[in-house]
Amino acid sequence: xxLTAETSRPSVTAAAGRVRxxxxxxxxxxxxxxxxxxxxxxxxxxxxxxxxxxxxxWDYDSVRxxxxxxxxxxxxxxxxxxxxxxxxxxxxxxxxxxxxxxxIGFTVAYFLAFHVRSTTWQMVLFLVCTIxxxxxxxxRMISWIPFLGRNGLLNSGLISAxxxxxxxxxxxxxxxxxxxxxxxxxxxxxxxxxxxxxxRIDRALIEAARDGGxxxxxxxxxxxxxxxxxxxxxxxIFVVTLVMGDFITVRLMSGGQSASIGLMIANEISLLQYxxxxxxxxxxxxxxxxxxxxxxxxxxxxxxx
Amino acid sequence: MTAGSTVxxxxxxxxxxxxxxxxxxxxxxxxxxxxxxLGPSGCGKTSTLRMIAGHEDIxxxxxxxxxxxxxxxxxxxxxxxxxxxxxxxxxxxxxxxxVAFSLKMKGVGKEERRRRAGxxxxxxxxxxxxxxxxAQLSGGQQQRVALARALITxxxxxxxxxxxxxxxxxxxxxxxxxxxxxxxxxxxTFIHVTHSQTEAMALADLAVVMNQGRIEQAxxxxxxxxxxxxxxxxxxxxxxxxxEGGVVGDAGRCAVRTDRIQLGGTDMLSEIQVEGTVRxxxxxxxxxxxxxxxxxxxxxxxxxxxxxxFDAPVGVGDRVRAGWSRRDIHPLVA
Numbered sequence: 001x002x003l004t005a006e007t008s009r010p011s012v013t014a015a016a017g018r019v020r021x022x023x024x025x026x027x028x029x030x031x032x033x034x035x036x037x038x039x040x041x042x043x044x045x046x047x048x049x050x051x052x053x054x055x056x057x058w059d060y061d062s063v064r065x066x067x068x069x070x071x072x073x074x075x076x077x078x079x080x081x082x083x084x085x086x087x088x089x090x091x092x093x094x095x096x097x098x099x100x101x102x103x104i105g106f107t108v109a110y111f112l113a114f115h116v117r118s119t120t121w122q123m124v125l126f127l128v129c130t131i132x133x134x135x136x137x138x139x140r141m142i143s144w145i146p147f148l149g150r151n152g153l154l155n156s157g158l159i160s161a162x163x164x165x166x167x168x169x170x171x172x173x174x175x176x177x178x179x180x181x182x183x184x185x186x187x188x189x190x191x192x193x194x195x196x197x198x199x200r201i202d203r204a205l206i207e208a209a210r211d212g213g214x215x216x217x218x219x220x221x222x223x224x225x226x227x228x229x230x231x232x233x234x235x236x237i238f239v240v241t242l243v244m245g246d247f248i249t250v251r252l253m254s255g256g257q258s259a260s261i262g263l264m265i266a267n268e269i270s271l272l273q274y275x276x277x278x279x280x281x282x283x284x285x286x287x288x289x290x291x292x293x294x295x296x297x298x299x300x301x302x303x304x305x
Numbered sequence: 306m307t308a309g310s311t312v313x314x315x316x317x318x319x320x321x322x323x324x325x326x327x328x329x330x331x332x333x334x335x336x337x338x339x340x341x342x343l344g345p346s347g348c349g350k351t352s353t354l355r356m357i358a359g360h361e362d363i364x365x366x367x368x369x370x371x372x373x374x375x376x377x378x379x380x381x382x383x384x385x386x387x388x389x390x391x392x393x394x395x396x397x398x399x400x401x402x403x404v405a406f407s408l409k410m411k412g413v414g415k416e417e418r419r420r421r422a423g424x425x426x427x428x429x430x431x432x433x434x435x436x437x438x439x440a441q442l443s444g445g446q447q448q449r450v451a452l453a454r455a456l457i458t459x460x461x462x463x464x465x466x467x468x469x470x471x472x473x474x475x476x477x478x479x480x481x482x483x484x485x486x487x488x489x490x491x492x493x494t495f496i497h498v499t500h501s502q503t504e505a506m507a508l509a510d511l512a513v514v515m516n517q518g519r520i521e522q523a524x525x526x527x528x529x530x531x532x533x534x535x536x537x538x539x540x541x542x543x544x545x546x547x548x549e550g551g552v553v554g555d556a557g558r559c560a561v562r563t564d565r566i567q568l569g570g571t572d573m574l575s576e577i578q579v580e581g582t583v584r585x586x587x588x589x590x591x592x593x594x595x596x597x598x599x600x601x602x603x604x605x606x607x608x609x610x611x612x613x614x615f616d617a618p619v620g621v622g623d624r625v626r627a628g629w630s631r632r633d634i635h636p637l638v639a
Contacts, residue, residue, distance in 0.1 A: 204393035207360050212407035212458065213381030222409070226397045 049285070056278035065274050073279035083264075083280075087287070090260045093175075093250070094243040097182040101239050102232065104183070105190025109231075110224070112191075113198035114206075126195070129188055141181050141252055148172040148180075173255030181253045186242055190235035197231025198224065233299035237292050244288050309337035309494035310384055310461030312357060316366035319352045319518075326352040328518035329366060334511060336461075339488050339495045341505035344515035345541070351466060353515070354498045358387045358464050370462060381407070386460035390467045392451040394439040400426060401435045404453045425453040429487075445476045456491070465497040469504060481507055502542050506530070514538050533560055535639040544608075547637070549601045558637045564608040565633040568595075568617070568625050575628025581605060583623050595619070597627060 059068040077083050108129065116122045132140060147153045148171040155167040170176050201224065209219040247262030261284050268277035312334040319327040327349040334340045342350040355361035357368060359380035367374050375383045394403050401422045402409075408418035426432045429449040439447055448468065455463055468484070469477045485508055488495050499505055505512045506526045513523040514537070521541075522534045533539035536547045539560040546566070550557040567575060581597035593614040599605040607627055619625050 202391065202393060204389045204391055205395060207387075208389060208393035208395070208454075209406070209410075210360070211358065211380045211385075211387045212410055212454070213379075214406075214410045218410050222406070223395060 052278045052281050055275055056282045058275040058278075060273055060275045063272075065272070073275050074283075077276070077279050077283060082259075086259045086261055086264050089258060090244060090262075093178060093182060093260065094240050096175075096179045097186065097243050098236060098239050100179070100183045101187045101190040102236070104187045105194050105235055106228070106232070108187075108191045109195035109198050109228075110220075112195055113201075114224075129191055132184070133188065137185060138248065138252075140184060141249060144177065144181060144184070144253070145172065148177055173253070173257055175254070175258065177253040178250055178258060181249050182243055182246070185249065186239045189238035189242070190232075193234035193238070194228055194231040197228045201227050229299045230301040233295050233301050236295055240291055240295075241288050244284065244291070308461065309492055310371045311336045311369070312340075312462055312494060312496065313369040314353070314357075314366070315369070317353070317356060317363065317368060318365035319349070319356055319361060320364045325518050327356070330515075330518075330520050332513060332520060332523060334494060334496065337492050337494055338510040339485075339508055340497065340511045340513065341509035342496065342498045342513050342515060343500070343502060343505040343541070344521075345500060348515040349518040350498045350500075350515050354387075354464055354466055354496060357462070357496060358385055359383055360387070381410075381458070384461040385464055386455035386458050386462075387464040388448075388451050388455045388466065388468055390470065392439075392447045392471075394447055394450055394454070396439055399436050399438055400431060400442075400450050400453075403439065403450055404457055406454065407458045421457065422453075425457045426450070428456070429453045444472055445480060448472070448480060452487070460493060462494045462496060465495065467498055467500070469499070469501075477504075484508065506542075514541055516541075532635055533637065536560070536637050537639075539635075539637060540604075546602055546605050548605075551601075558639075560635045560637055561629050561633055563594075563606045564592075566607045566627050566629050567613075568607060568609065568619065568627055570626060573626050573628045576631045577634070578626050578628040579605075580624065580626055583619055583621050583625060586619075586621055597625065599627070 055065075056073055057069050057071070058065050059070050059072070060066070112122055112125055116125060145152070149155070150167045150169070150172070152172070154171060155164075158164045159167065205223055205227075206219060209223045214222065245262050247260060247266045250258055250260040250263050251266075261280065265277045265280045265284070268274075268280060312332075314330055314332045316329045316331060317327060318325070318329045330349075330353065342353060344350045352361060356363050357370075359375070359378060363376050368376055370383050370385065380387070395406065398406070401419055404425050405413075405418040405422035408421060413421075423432065423435060426435055429452050431446060431449045431453065434442060434446060434450075439450070442450065448471075465484075469480055472480060481504065484495070484497075488508075497504075497508060509526055511523060512526045512529050514521045514529065516537050522529055522538045529538060530542055530544065533542060533545060536558060539545040539547050544563050545560040546563055547558065547560050550559075567573070569575070579599050579601075581599035583595055584598050585596040587594040588611075591611055593609045593611055595607045595609065597605045597607060605627070
């Protein structure tokens, strides 16, 4: 006891000295620590968004756009029936993609989390799920074209098997192919957060449910599903925002026959109508943010972060 | 409420691959008794409990609850209810819904099940917290809710997996009393897994000491304490010195209670005496605990009444004689 008291005394005075010398630093340190993230967010998020908002009030003609404060970009956008139809179409893609990826994501995650017993196999199968991500979006999308086309692998296969006489027209350059590509591209974004949520469920809860007489389906509905909600919400946010903002998938897979908001903005940019594109982008941002907020109101995701 | 059920294990065996967790045990637990499965971690006590609960497949042997072999029945059909070590309360449901869970699964109407859950919460003194989520409760309160949830199915056997280990020592003693009271009040069979011999002594009608997948000894706590059958039991129950065969006279391996040993000088009158050096000394208030280095015993402890010790105090490093009478010796079979 006496020994420890003596040895600790010099270190106490040394610490006091350090505190006095560095009195300024403790006050500044938290700000310094928060600075890198603040700068990043300002530079790469806030400044671009503000620029878009500002430009959305500018005016333009066929050759240039110039600073002004007009609401025409917005009034033209919101009063045009094309806008409303395009939004409806985009929302349809988002809803279909969301429902299908949710079904696939939940099933795959459930299988990985509750049916695969060993951690090694869980990791192996999980990595298998990510293999498509080793190639780029465009390549994954384009590879559907020779498969689904009028004389593609699927049609010729079905014809030679005698199942159909005429090639199926709806397979490619249709809503079907667009949603198929979306599901293919984004299903993993649903699998990962749901799998993560499921892995956090205490296995004793499943046993407790069984002990209380719950069947497998009752356990799924009453225990697993409610506890997986945060993961479903996070996955839904990913999928919905990605689909709402997409333009390349819709252009490629619909063969230019369908429109989406993203595509509409891309067209406006190609026509150098930057202020119109900016107004469109601001409205899209607002719509997506409202959707995200609505999802967050339904499900509390805080404990997952 | 419901009467308890007998539980009978016949050559019950559990193997995980090549590892044998429970090695063909036989045990009969009388209806309405309080049975404690006791042993160090890895002795197979939890596997045994989980087999009784139906959360672990039985590798071999039979399990009878009441008169029926229930080896392949799901938990809900066995008339057992389990209280989990971590309580396993559903975090998204409030106390009432947690307790009412099994009723909901059975399709009992909302009004009816909420009323019965309320009654059950009152029984464990948690009525006023009915609307809270598990995360808003203390460990002891969560345990009461878990208890209510287990009891609402009116089981014949309540299975408790280390129910007190997560509580602080003060609360542990109080919950222990409460478990005992509850057992007396509702009269069903309790099977309680623990690694604490104090807990088993305080609660059990039937204490079962397990080691390496086998039952070392089963009996009332007093029998276990006064007539330990093996060295393992004597050491695990505590309060005993195990003395190897041939050390004192003709006796084989035997046990002597630490509080039956006296210390003295060469003028000591005890029938059996050994000599040793005091290695450590602890003052415990009512008693003084001494550890001696004695040939033929790994651990040799002496518990002396405080007043007796201070009549003739000894210090660490002193040579002393320890003695006891012949009738305090319990021969051990292993």
